[in-house]
Amino acid sequence: MANPYTAPIPPTPRPPSTRPLHKRVVVWIGGSALLVAGALIGSTGDDGQQPVEAKVKPAATITATVTATPEPGPTVTETVRAKAKPAPAVTVTVTKTATARAADTGSNSNSNSQDSTGTCTIVSNAGNCYSAGQFCRNSDHGAVTTNASGTKIKCTYSSNAWRWTYI
16 A cells, blocks of 8 residues: 555656767758758749840830810800898887885785785786795896885895896
């Protein structure tokens, strides 16, 4: 039985020259013959080039040029009248300031809607007065009006949006 604590014994190496000499010589001769044959085949091609002739023969060239100039024809001119394009419509907006009147103590006052005194100069699409903090329409940028209680507010750009703010 083999000892488990020892390394296995390696196999014995082959002797260095196990092939006979005549087989080794044949391999070297065959390889050399293939190398020489490849060099000869590669160098015999003409690479698609044509041989150059020693004598150059002049070629006869005949050039005939006929130039015909056409006669100018009659000139025809047509006058076209341009149609007028419609002009853009001009809208004029007149802003009037309203005078604030004292609120009647007996009337029903609602701060979110327009009161009966008419203090709002700019109203929303629903007809209500704007109050501070609401968003402005594009047409109201920079405009000044009053809210339902008569305090002046202006459409200014703040907090990344156009809003009505107190002046």
